[in-house]
Amino acid sequence: MAEEREQPISAPERLDELQLVRFMEGRLDAAEQADVQARLQRSPEDRRTLDALREEARLLREATENLSEPPAKIGEKVIAVLRAEHRRQVALERARRFRNRLIALTATAALLLLGLYFLSPREETARMLSGTAASVARDGGTPVPLPKGGLLYDEDTLITGRAQFVRVGLTSNCRVDVDEDSRLRIEKGAASLFSIESGRARVSTVGLKHSALVRTSYGHIRAEPDTEFEFWLATPREIRWPAWTEAWRPERPEVPPPTALACVTVFRGSVYIHTDEHPKGFPVGAGRRVTFTAGRLPVSQQEFDDWEALDSRREPWHGLDGVAPPGLASLELFPPFNWKELGERMGLLGDRVTLPASVVAATKEAFGLLAKAQSVDDPVARAAQLGQGQQALRAAAQGLPLSSELRWLGRTIEGLAHYERGRCLQGRSPVDATGAFLAASVAFHEALAGSQQDLGADAGVAAGLGSYAAPKLTVSARLKDLSPVEQGMLLARFYLPWALLAQADQAGKAGETETMAREPLPPLFEQAAALLDVSVEGLAARYGRALALAAEGRADEALEVLAGIRSFSVAGLPDPVRAQAEGLRQAAHVASVRIHAGRDEWDRVHDVLDLFRTRYPLSKNGPAMERMEAIQAQALRQAADAAYEKKDWTTAWSRYDALLRASEAETRLTPAAYWALRLRQLEIALAAGKGVEALRLARQIKHDGAAGLSAANRTRAAELGAQAEELFRSQRQERKTRAVESIQLDMRE
Known part of the structure; x- marks a missing residue:
């Protein structure tokens, strides 16, 4: 076909010298002889090679026949080729040997360095x-x-x-x-x-x-x-x-x-x-x-x-060498209480109880009522449920033998139920909360003393829990590992002063002037702290003692105890124990701020706040900072209002200024409350004759606070703003007049 491309012609294959020698000597058959002849005609290179072989054969034949040396021409050529090939082979052998030696030396050096690295000692830093x-x-x-x-x-x-x-x-x-x-x-x-x-x-x-x-x-x-x-x-x-x-x-x-x-x-x-x-x-x-x-x-x-x-x-x-921080136990005395587990540990519930069937059924029902209270979120309903459980437990205890300490263990649990009921009523019904805490303290007293009003003097009544020897606690102790009597005694000893302290606080809020005769609270807390010394509950008892001292007006002693709690070392404590200790430390900071603010010791308040920020850079990791700022703001407001009523304008100004700046009132108060305080501060500035401050406040209220004020307060702010403008202008004119008079006096002199 016209479009078919021509295939490339490959170069003819060269004849080797053996074929040419056999052709030259006539040792090929006719077909091979003809093939070689045809290829010689096509290949000039093969013809030249054949001519060279024939010439070499002729020369060798003549040399053999005449026994003469080969001509110098062919000898030099052959010797040159042989020497060149020998030199090439020698060079290749030398290069191979050098390469092998270099590889061997490199490997040896690497192994030596590696051995030195691993075997030689590292340099300490x-x-x-x-x-x-x-x-x-x-x-x-x-x-x-x-x-x-x-x-x-x-x-x-x-x-x-x-x-x-x-x-x-x-x-x-x-x-x-x-x-x-x-x-x-x-x-x-x-x-x-x-x-x-x-x-x-x-x-x-x-x-x-x-x-x-x-x-x-x-x-x-x-x-x-x-x-x-x-x-x-x-x-x-x-x-x-x-x-x-x-x-x-x-x-x-x-x-x-x-x-x-x-x-x-x-x-x-x-x-x-x-x-x-x-x-x-x-x-x-x-x-x-x-x-x-x-x-x-x-x-x-x-x-x-x-x-x-x-x-x-x-x-x-x-x-120190090998000395670790001391440990601290967590006896797990703190709420929330697992009422059924507590009843089993006290010996009032469980398969091992050897009591009449009616008493067992009534006790089980009472603890069931107490357990239901744990799932109630409404405080009043929760308090009612706890009251039902306590009354049921009191009725069940009437069937307990008088000679058994189970009666006092039951009274201890009743006291805990009263205490939790009082907490639910705090802030809602001070009178009822006072009664609940009073009932709790009575229950704890009776459990420790082994006496009960409805029993009278009876020689057959079991000894109270307070008559037993106190357990020797270690840092690994847990309440559940102690005997029922020891558990009841520790619970009663710990919560008795707390119930009395809460009862006194709620009685004051309820307006009650008559108080029942009782022993001072600081010794009760001190006794509990000594009994629970190696536990976080002991630290809590020390905190309670500080609060009791402050309630009795012994503020300096309270601050000394609180300072010890604030600096209590939590190093090395397990996370659950440390969390409780840190909570008490932060609470001690709050109590210190409350005492100092109540005594108008603002420098001390700032010192405690600075120390708290030093120890707790993450100030929002807990409620303490928010509470201290609220206490500071409340105390400043009370001091400022008192100075305002007394028309002590200088003190009122400084207190309101500190209230609105240091306590971050703008972020905590509503806009209406905040700008109402600013309006009060403007009135104080005008009354104190502070023209510059009054004008600054008036302009700030006009531009930033108008939306947060009521209509009456906006009208009042406009009036006070006009007075601030007039006061500022008059004071500025007075300053100019005094300056001119001073210059004229200097010129006369």
């Missing part, structure tokens, strides 16, 4: 100097125990668990005190470069000639020589507020915990915090604390005049 035991993860591996004197190397991570405090010394002379639940990674110990991944640590660069660099997830901290500072990554913790000391409220939905916050506190020298926002470093000097996050620096700043307030963590565990 840090050492554990003192403290409790800790763990170390070598190069990110599994943590292993690290004893005192244990060595740390670069890329090692020091890990401390609960109740573990250690002091680490770097080879650069930098010292780090690592708290419990922390992670510290050594990066370059000789250069004072390390990372704090979590927890809390205090760093000292005293004696260093260069700065130290601490890396954190929130930024880098550069510490100058001769500096002491603390880094703390504060994270939200559970805090159990002692709600059992207050009116009962349904459980609120959990509020999302605040985010973590980084804190840098400088005790000596200076540091610089480097973040993306501050690449050149944010300076922090001695006596200051700065809090920040990854995206915000600073969140807050504090300055301290009191070194003790600044150094709020003075536990000595880092410098």
